[in-house]
Amino acid sequence: MTDTGINTSFKRNKRPQESPKEIADKLLAGDRSALSRAITFVESNKKTHQKVASEILKLCLPHSGKSLRIGITGVPGVGKSTFIEAFGCKVVKNFNKKVAVLAVDPSSQKSKGSILGDKTRMDELVTLDNVFVRPSPAGSTLGGVAQKTREAVFLCEAAGYEIILIETVGVGQSETAVKSMVDYFLLLMLAGAGDELQGIKRGIMEMADTIVITKADGGNENNAIKAKVSYQNAVHLFPPHESNWITRVLSSSSLEGRGLDRIWEEIEKYQDHIVSNGFMNENREKQSLNWFHESVKSELIGKFYDRPEVMQKIVELEKAIKENRISSFAAARELLN
Amino acid sequence: MTDTGINTSFKRNKRPQESPKEIADKLLAGDRSALSRAITFVESNKKTHQKVASEILKLCLPHSGKSLRIGITGVPGVGKSTFIEAFGCKVVKNFNKKVAVLAVDPSSQKSKGSILGDKTRMDELVTLDNVFVRPSPAGSTLGGVAQKTREAVFLCEAAGYEIILIETVGVGQSETAVKSMVDYFLLLMLAGAGDELQGIKRGIMEMADTIVITKADGGNENNAIKAKVSYQNAVHLFPPHESNWITRVLSSSSLEGRGLDRIWEEIEKYQDHIVSNGFMNENREKQSLNWFHESVKSELIGKFYDRPEVMQKIVELEKAIKENRISSFAAARELLN
Numbered sequence: 001m002t003d004t005g006i007n008t009s010f011k012r013n014k015r016p017q018e019s020p021k022e023i024a025d026k027l028l029a030g031d032r033s034a035l036s037r038a039i040t041f042v043e044s045n046k047k048t049h050q051k052v053a054s055e056i057l058k059l060c061l062p063h064s065g066k067s068l069r070i071g072i073t074g075v076p077g078v079g080k081s082t083f084i085e086a087f088g089c090k091v092v093k094n095f096n097k098k099v100a101v102l103a104v105d106p107s108s109q110k111s112k113g114s115i116l117g118d119k120t121r122m123d124e125l126v127t128l129d130n131v132f133v134r135p136s137p138a139g140s141t142l143g144g145v146a147q148k149t150r151e152a153v154f155l156c157e158a159a160g161y162e163i164i165l166i167e168t169v170g171v172g173q174s175e176t177a178v179k180s181m182v183d184y185f186l187l188l189m190l191a192g193a194g195d196e197l198q199g200i201k202r203g204i205m206e207m208a209d210t211i212v213i214t215k216a217d218g219g220n221e222n223n224a225i226k227a228k229v230s231y232q233n234a235v236h237l238f239p240p241h242e243s244n245w246i247t248r249v250l251s252s253s254s255l256e257g258r259g260l261d262r263i264w265e266e267i268e269k270y271q272d273h274i275v276s277n278g279f280m281n282e283n284r285e286k287q288s289l290n291w292f293h294e295s296v297k298s299e300l301i302g303k304f305y306d307r308p309e310v311m312q313k314i315v316e317l318e319k320a321i322k323e324n325r326i327s328s329f330a331a332a333r334e335l336l337n
Numbered sequence: 338m339t340d341t342g343i344n345t346s347f348k349r350n351k352r353p354q355e356s357p358k359e360i361a362d363k364l365l366a367g368d369r370s371a372l373s374r375a376i377t378f379v380e381s382n383k384k385t386h387q388k389v390a391s392e393i394l395k396l397c398l399p400h401s402g403k404s405l406r407i408g409i410t411g412v413p414g415v416g417k418s419t420f421i422e423a424f425g426c427k428v429v430k431n432f433n434k435k436v437a438v439l440a441v442d443p444s445s446q447k448s449k450g451s452i453l454g455d456k457t458r459m460d461e462l463v464t465l466d467n468v469f470v471r472p473s474p475a476g477s478t479l480g481g482v483a484q485k486t487r488e489a490v491f492l493c494e495a496a497g498y499e500i501i502l503i504e505t506v507g508v509g510q511s512e513t514a515v516k517s518m519v520d521y522f523l524l525l526m527l528a529g530a531g532d533e534l535q536g537i538k539r540g541i542m543e544m545a546d547t548i549v550i551t552k553a554d555g556g557n558e559n560n561a562i563k564a565k566v567s568y569q570n571a572v573h574l575f576p577p578h579e580s581n582w583i584t585r586v587l588s589s590s591s592l593e594g595r596g597l598d599r600i601w602e603e604i605e606k607y608q609d610h611i612v613s614n615g616f617m618n619e620n621r622e623k624q625s626l627n628w629f630h631e632s633v634k635s636e637l638i639g640k641f642y643d644r645p646e647v648m649q650k651i652v653e654l655e656k657a658i659k660e661n662r663i664s665s666f667a668a669a670r671e672l673l674n
Contacts, residue, residue, distance in 0.1 A: 057664050065661065147666055154664065202539070288658045288665050295669030297638050303673065304637055321625045324402065327394050327491065328625050329484055332632030336640065 020055035027159050035159045042151045043137040060158035067157045071178040073168040074188030079214045085122045086254035098130040100161035104178050105136035105169045106145045146177035175204050187211045191223035206238045217253035224251045243279040357392035364496050372496045379488045380474040397495035404494045408515040410505040411525030416551045422459045423591035435467040437498035441515050442473035442506045443482045483514035512541050524548045528560035543575045554590035561588045580616040
């Protein structure tokens with residue numbers, strides 16, 4: 001079996017202890033198994049592992065950044081995994097790129113199997129040499145899960161992956177988290193279903209750099225054409241992208257492999273566009289600073305609420321608030337003093 | 338001129354110094370001018386004033402809560418001020434209630450004149466005895482502005498006001514802030530304009546307990562009837578309210594005074610509904626706890642970022658992030674240590 005980065009943690013225990021520098025060196029030389037071990041450290045919540053992860057990241061960061069980061073979303077059932085399988089194989093085999101596939105799914109637990117845990121849906125992709133597939137990190141908060149995926153992106157880039165596909169669950173807030181770490185956002189939609197039925201919020205449609213109508217095959221081609229026209233009309237009414245890019249609606253059949261070349265062409269056009277107008281760098285810098293401040297805030301709040309004396313005081317104050325003895329704001333000030 | 342609470346700050350300087358207890362006693366006896374002075378303390382950012390405000394609030398809180406808190410929103414031009422003028426007069430004169438009108442408008446500066454600063458639009462209302470009108474507190478952050486308005490609500494209640502109308506600007510996030518402090522949320526809409534044209538987000542329509550089509554007068558009655566039907570159909574598709582209340586679409590003419598009795602009837606039905614099923618108390622308790630935790634978080638973050646050594650370190654770390662020398666997360670951890 002090719003090592004795709006899944007279920008490798010049991011191997012790590014058998015290896016002689018590696019230093020962060022050794023892991024980073026192998027990773028930078030393109031060793032997929034070292035990449036996988038590095039991500040395992042990033043995903044761990046153990047203090048000692050986090051220290052190793054920090055050192056590996058520090059060594060890898062200067063070599064990161066040389067990829068196109070692509071977010072892929074769509075409601076369950078739209079065919080995300082089959083699209084990634086078909087599109088990923090195309091990009092590796094026809095366009096000769098190294099492809100990494102990651103995921104952000106705060107609802108998943110590794111033990112329960114996350115959206116990418118079901119490797120059988122990516123039969124061919126996971127066997128290719130220039131491919132790295134990693135399921136969503138486990139975690140209860142979206143911010144934590146997304147942060148780990150974001151650091152995995154840097155590691156994949158340092159290991160030479162040129163196209164990073166980040167899958168999201170498509171049912172809630174994870175789209176926004178993924179949007180905040182990618183250069184390009186692809187929304188998959190089904191033909192013959194109103195957007196209410198698909199559960200996709202208008203805000204998510206507005207984020208999309210390209211919309212792809214999936215499953216344009218079998219007897220479904222006419223529906224796909226109609227859906228293309230109607231979404232293209234809707235897209236015209238959306239506010240313009242900061243990148244000055246114009247969203248187009250395309251269609252594809254993962255089953256028959258149709259439309260995938262056209263999507264790749266669109267992505268290359270997009271990349272040229274944002275590299276030449278400076279948006280790519282600007283946007284990445286803005287994303288990094290946002291992530292920094294969001295991390296500061298969430299860590300600060302987390303640390304504060306973790307203190308036992310704070311928790312005890314909160315219980316008292318909540319009681320006083322419920323009994324109308326203190327206003328919420330006064331209680332907050334009292335807690336902080 | 339009747340003292341409506343506007344422009345009274347110059348009077349305060351001429352008064353002999355009052356203690357918080359004296360202000361609270363007068364306020365609790367229904368003295369409108371004392372209420373106005375108390376709110377001025379609440380709105381002040383001066384440390385000494387905040388201390389006075391805390392003491393007044395503490396004395397008033399046990400007497401607060403006995404009102405129906407109503408949020409009113411709608412895009413600029415929908416006729417919020419004329420609606421409040423007509424509806425407020427009706428409630429005071431026909432239904433014999435004491436009415437307070439507050440506002441949340443983070444964009445306003447008192448000096449520039451806020452949405453309720455323009456008293457000429459509420460000509461009659463401001464002259465009535467059982468009415469208290471107060472423009473939006475000044476402030477740059479929505480959270481800060483909303484917090485002050487929320488505390489003003491408690492003071493108005495302690496002074497005996499039974500209906501609190503809280504106006505929002507209707508162009509952004511302030512609706513959510515107002516929703517989080519009211520029992521009932523009223524959305525005003527224009528006939529003959531698609532909801533895209535009105536700039537009202539679907540999320541705001543979903544929050545509404547009642548939708549009122551305004552300006553159903555002149556040649557506009559037919560449009561209003563059509564709009565009623567179409568909004569009523571849209572409302573059916575929304576997720577149910579936590580209160581189990583069913584949103585109805587009504588119409589009104591502030592100019593001709595039509596539809597206002599029906600709206601009042603709807604509000605009374607609503608109040609009976611949420612009092613009898615327990616939602617009113619539950620919801621207020623939940624709101625208070627939310628406000629408490631939101632205040633804790635924003636104060637905590639504010640205090641942290643205010644420290645000069647933190648600001649200096651942030652400048653350094655932002656530079657390192659831009660130069661790819663450190664990841665956002667590692668930088669956040671470094672800042673917090």
